[in-house]
Amino acid sequence: MSTILSTPLAVPPTQVAPAGTLDSRPAAESSVATLESVVKRYGNTEALRGYDMTLRRGEIVALLGPNGAGKTTAVRLLLGLISPDEGRVRVLGRDPRSADARRRLGAMLQVARVPETLLVREHIALFRSYYPRPLPAAEVMRSAGLEGIENRKFGDLSGGQRQRVLFGLALCGDPDLVLLDEPTIGMDLQSRRRLWDAVRALAAGGRSVLLTTHYLEEADALADRVIVIDKGRAIREGTPSEIKHGVSGRRIRCVTRLTPDHVRALPSVMSLETDRDALVIYAEHPENVVRRLLLEDDSLHGLEVSAAPLEDAFLALTGGNDPSD
Amino acid sequence: MSANTLAIPPAAAADALLPLRILFKETQYELARLLRSRAYSLSIIGFPVMFYLIFGMAYRGTPAALYLIAGYTCMGVVSSCLFGIGLVLAMERAQGWLDLKRASPMPRFAYIGAKVVSCAAFALIIASVLILLGNAVGGITVTATEAASLAGLAIVGSIPFAAMGFFVAYLVPPNAGPGIINLIYLPLSFASGFWMPVSRLPHWLQAVAPVLPSYHLAQIALVCVRLAPAHGMGLHWTVLGGFTLLMLAAAWITFLRNEET
Numbered sequence: 240m241s242t243i244l245s246t247p248l249a250v251p252p253t254q255v256a257p258a259g260t261l262d263s264r265p266a267a268e269s270s271v272a273t274l275e276s277v278v279k280r281y282g283n284t285e286a287l288r289g290y291d292m293t294l295r296r297g298e299i300v301a302l303l304g305p306n307g308a309g310k311t312t313a314v315r316l317l318l319g320l321i322s323p324d325e326g327r328v329r330v331l332g333r334d335p336r337s338a339d340a341r342r343r344l345g346a347m348l349q350v351a352r353v354p355e356t357l358l359v360r361e362h363i364a365l366f367r368s369y370y371p372r373p374l375p376a377a378e379v380m381r382s383a384g385l386e387g388i389e390n391r392k393f394g395d396l397s398g399g400q401r402q403r404v405l406f407g408l409a410l411c412g413d414p415d416l417v418l419l420d421e422p423t424i425g426m427d428l429q430s431r432r433r434l435w436d437a438v439r440a441l442a443a444g445g446r447s448v449l450l451t452t453h454y455l456e457e458a459d460a461l462a463d464r465v466i467v468i469d470k471g472r473a474i475r476e477g478t479p480s481e482i483k484h485g486v487s488g489r490r491i492r493c494v495t496r497l498t499p500d501h502v503r504a505l506p507s508v509m510s511l512e513t514d515r516d517a518l519v520i521y522a523e524h525p526e527n528v529v530r531r532l533l534l535e536d537d538s539l540h541g542l543e544v545s546a547a548p549l550e551d552a553f554l555a556l557t558g559g560n561d562p563s564d
Numbered sequence: 565m566s567a568n569t570l571a572i573p574p575a576a577a578a579d580a581l582l583p584l585r586i587l588f589k590e591t592q593y594e595l596a597r598l599l600r601s602r603a604y605s606l607s608i609i610g611f612p613v614m615f616y617l618i619f620g621m622a623y624r625g626t627p628a629a630l631y632l633i634a635g636y637t638c639m640g641v642v643s644s645c646l647f648g649i650g651l652v653l654a655m656e657r658a659q660g661w662l663d664l665k666r667a668s669p670m671p672r673f674a675y676i677g678a679k680v681v682s683c684a685a686f687a688l689i690i691a692s693v694l695i696l697l698g699n700a701v702g703g704i705t706v707t708a709t710e711a712a713s714l715a716g717l718a719i720v721g722s723i724p725f726a727a728m729g730f731f732v733a734y735l736v737p738p739n740a741g742p743g744i745i746n747l748i749y750l751p752l753s754f755a756s757g758f759w760m761p762v763s764r765l766p767h768w769l770q771a772v773a774p775v776l777p778s779y780h781l782a783q784i785a786l787v788c789v790r791l792a793p794a795h796g797m798g799l800h801w802t803v804l805g806g807f808t809l810l811m812l813a814a815a816w817i818t819f820l821r822n823e824e825t
Contacts, residue, residue, distance in 0.1 A: 318667040341669040348667070351659040354593075356600035361593055368589045369670045371579060408664065 271296050271416050271447045272317055277326035279312050279471075286312040288471040289326070294416070294449055299442045301462035302451040309471040310451035311349070314420045317449070318346055331415060342370055345414035347405050347422050355394025359385055359404055362393060363411060370412035382440065383407030384433050399430035406434060410441075417441055419450040423457060435461055483546070489525035492517055492543040495536045505531050517541060583671050590670070590678035595685055598648060605686075608644050612636035612690050616697055619759075625703030627791060633698045633706065634785035635758040637714055640690030641721045642758075642778055646749050648683045649729030651741045657822075658738035676730070683729070684722035691718040706789065713788040721781050724804050727811035728777075734818035757782045777807035 272294040279287040287309045294300055302310045315321045316328050319335035333340040353362070360376070363385070367373035380386050383406045388396065393404060402425060409417055419438070423431045438461055442448055452458055458465045459479045467475040467482065475482060494517045495502070503511050507524040522528040525544050532539055599605050620632045656662040665675060695711045698704050706714070736744045753759060755769050756778035762770055773779040780800040786792035 315663075318663075320663055320667055338669050341667065344667075346664065346667045348660055348664050350661050350664055352655070353661055354597045356597050357593060361596070365589055365593050366668060368586050369668050371582060405664075412669070 269295055272330045272449070273328070274313060274316060274323075275327040275329075277313075277316060277323045277328060279309075279316065279321065280324050285471050287316075287323075290468075290471060290473060292466065292473065294447050296415075296447050297442055297445050298463045299438065299448040299450070299461050301458035301465045302449065302468055303453065303455065303458045303465050304451075304468040305453060308468045310468060311420055312471075313468070314346075314348075314418050314449070314451060317418055318344070318348075342412060343415045345409035345412055345417045347409040347417075347419045349420055349424065350405060353393050353401070353404070356392055358390055358392055359396070359407075360389040362404060363389075363407055366408045366411040372413060373411055374413040379407050379410050382410055382437055384430075384437065398425035399427055402426055403430065403434070406437065415446055417446055417448045419448065421451055421453070423452070423454065431457075489522060490543075490545050491520040491522060491525050491528060491532075492541070492545075493520075493532065493539055494518075494541040495532060495539045497532065497536050497539075502532070583674065586671060587674040587677050590674045591681045594678040594682045598652075598682055598686070604647070608640070608647060608686055609690055609693065611643070612640045613693055613697065615639075615759075616694055616702070620698065620702050624701075627704075629698060629702040629704045630706070630789050631761065631786070631791055632759075633694045633702070633704075634714065634789045634791065635760075635782060636694055637687070637691040637718055638721070638756070638778065638782045638785050639753050639758045640694075641687040641718055641781065642725050642752065643749055644683045644686035644690070645722055645725035645729040646732060646745050647742075648686060649679050649726055650732035650736065650745050653679070653730065653733035654736050654738045654741045657733065679729075680722065680726040683726050684719045687718040687722050688715055691715050710789045714785060717781075717785055717788055721784070721804070724777060724781075724808040724811065727808050727815060730815035731811050731818065734815065734822060752776060752778050755779070777804055780804055 270293045272292075274287075274290055274292040277287050277290045278285065290309065290313065292313065302313060304310050312321070316323055317330055317335055319328075319330075319337075319340070322328075322336075328335050330340045331343050335341075335344075357365075360380075363376055363379050367376060367379070374382075380389060383403050385400075385403060385407050388400055391400075393401065396404065402422065406419070406422060409419065417438075422438075423434055426434065435457070438448055438450070442463075450457075450461065462479060465475075465477065465479050465482050466473050492514070497518075499511055499513060499518060502508060502518060502520060505522075505528055507522050507527055509521045509523060511518060511520050513519070520528060529542070529544065616632055616636055620629050620636075623629045623632070653662070656665075691714055695706045695714065698706050732745065732748065755765065755773055756762075756776050757765070757773065758778070762773045762779065765773070780803040783792060783796060784800050784804075787794050787797060
């Protein structure tokens with residue numbers, strides 16, 4: 240028990256305390272998955288460049304980044320679908336390609352098409368048959384919100400319902416670790432919220448969840464820890480509020496005669512972009528920056544100072560790549 | 565104590581049987597899925613049946629009506645394997661479905677086995693329908709022995725072409741899949757004598773035919789319905805066996821290359 244309590248879990252202790260729910264999940268492994276100095280190349284492009292990541296038990300981690308940042312590569316490495324060119328990947332203390340690791344892991348991938356003439360309950364039954372101790376079918380249906388559509392053909396489902404079936408497939412083996420690659424793509428707000436609840440319930444049951452997303456709202460709503468990844472490297476890591484505050488400080492918007500290069504050189508300015516005729520400045524100590532700006536430019540106008548929303552923090556971190564493109 | 569000793573063996577037995585149960589379920593659902601897909605089952609079963617109703621009926625009561633039962637059965641074997649494995653697997657690969665299966669603990673042999681058995685089942689259905697049609701409306705008699713050996717060939721003959729299907733699946737770009745597979749399958753059917761005796765083909769094609777594994781399949785089918793003497797069987801089976809090994813090796817190499825990317 241002491242090993243559990245000393246583990247730096249990012250979830251409140253009440254969520255991991257009930258010993259009964261932990262029986263099947265060995266307490267010795269505080270880190271359920273690791274990527275160590277992983278390099279993965281596709282031809283001449285490096286999808287991951289010396290990437291380190293640790294996933295701890297019972298936590299929800301969001302890998303946040305623009306398309307092509309390396310999120311899906313990280314997930315595919317953890318699933319043993321690809322092997323690293325350098326570095327090491329471990330899942331539940333094992334090679335991710337081992338049958339043992341795969342039996343304790345559930346995955347939801349971006350699948351363009353699933354056999355459409357099979358019924359929802361048949362898809363679930365087939366995946367459950369792969370595991371020696373599967374989650375009861377009724378439990379899968381309930382957790383993934385598939386009740387009422389069990390006897391529908393996959394091809395007749397809406398986009399959101401299809402995503403829920405894929406989520407259900409990830410739960411079939413009663414996994415210790417769940418990997419969700421862009422889980423809520425194509426979902427309406429209501430289904431998205433329901434899936435978020437289901438993901439939270441997984442973590443509350445002692446499971447670890449890694450999800451990739453480029454929905455900032457999703458990382459904010461779900462994750463205990465956010466890893467911002469860009470161009471194959473982790474560029475920031477922390478709780479959603481740390482990412483928001485620690486990263487971007489404050490956002491200053493104004494119209495000024497001063498050149499961007501001059502403003503960028505001011506103390507505590509972290510990044511800067513132009514927005515039509517205005518400058519948008521991210522600064523750790525906005526008061527100092529505003530004081531200097533007003534002193535140096537008496538024509539300065541349209542001044543706004545605000546807390547940067549997560550989206551702005553994200554854009555500042557990833558060099559202005561639009562996360563949704 | 566006695567409860568424990570009783571409880572352990574069934575659990576261990578269940579674990580040992582798990583791979584077989586998975587193979588069974590995988591096969592059951594693969595077959596259900598293909599049969600329910602009307603576009604697929606109508607074309608794979610429908611084409612040889614329709615051809616027989618047109619051309620077989622035109623030669624009603626002649627040996628040609630029997631010949632076409634053998635030929636169209638071979639057509640069913642090759643098409644169900646090339647489309648049912650080659651095309652289906654190429655699509656599953658491109659659409660990410662195969663990745664999800666690979667990431668699960670599903671044993672590879674269950675996935676492969678299910679596909680082979682499903683194709684053999686389709687070939688068997690096609691052979692059975694053709695035999696029934698021949699006897700019912702073709703004006704010929706397919707004896708029980710002939711029917712059984714042709715049905716057996718439909719199953720066994722699926723193995724070499726299933727191996728070819730796996731290889732093709734890793735070769736074709738999925739968007740162009742149907743076109744390219746037709747480009748392999750239709751000339752193969754024609755040149756192997758599925759539609760008419762090889763002796764009626766242009767001379768240069770007659771020279772090509774013996775190097776095609778599908779030609780040897782057709783020759784065995786003709787022996788099954790006693791339209792050809794049995795003395796060449798050793799060669800035909802050797803060619804099919806060698807072809808199977810070659811295709812399995814080629815498929816295995818491409819499969820491993822894809823596993824490791």
